[in-house]
Amino acid sequence: MSERKAWTDKRAEIMSRPGAGAAYEAVRIRFELGEAVRLRREELGLTQSELAERAGLQQPGVARFEAGGTMPTIPMLERLAEALGLRLSVQFQPLREAS
Template identity: 75%
Template sequence: MSNSNAWSETRAEVMSRPGAGAVYEAARTRFAISEAVRRRREELGLTQAEMAERAGLKQPAVARLEAGGTMPTIPMLERVAEALDGRLIVQFQPLSEAG
């Protein structure tokens, strides 16, 4: 059996467990948020400490956010967006179009 088949079978088994889909989606959401925050911070040439100061946070909180280690609240995302010279936009995407 190839490694690809082994992984596919393992993934299918894990995803069949109750609640696995919700956990996966939460992790996917945290990753997408963390990538967007890190990318924008780097575009602006800010360090984590500089961004933290702008957002009224501590640098470790920014590091956790960028690592996907926390699910931020809407108010926190609004503060982060403002610190990154942006606006938080929330949208709903049909599952058929979601990646």
């Protein structure tokens, strides 16, 4: 029978693999973007269907995006921002400040 590993040990093992850091960062970005859109949509009292209609998207696409399941294009982010009454702002930050 194999020994169980603590989550921190398992995570460290996974993150030490080549490309794991970049993959983790891509997922983090997708999750944060989706969460920001969901929070703003809820703040405005919109359903996913209403946001989709305003942005020219399909409701399942909004649902996938909010769940962090897709990496959006800049034009898609611009459409979502406009539909949410926001202006898209893209920034570069030094790595030590980005996390």
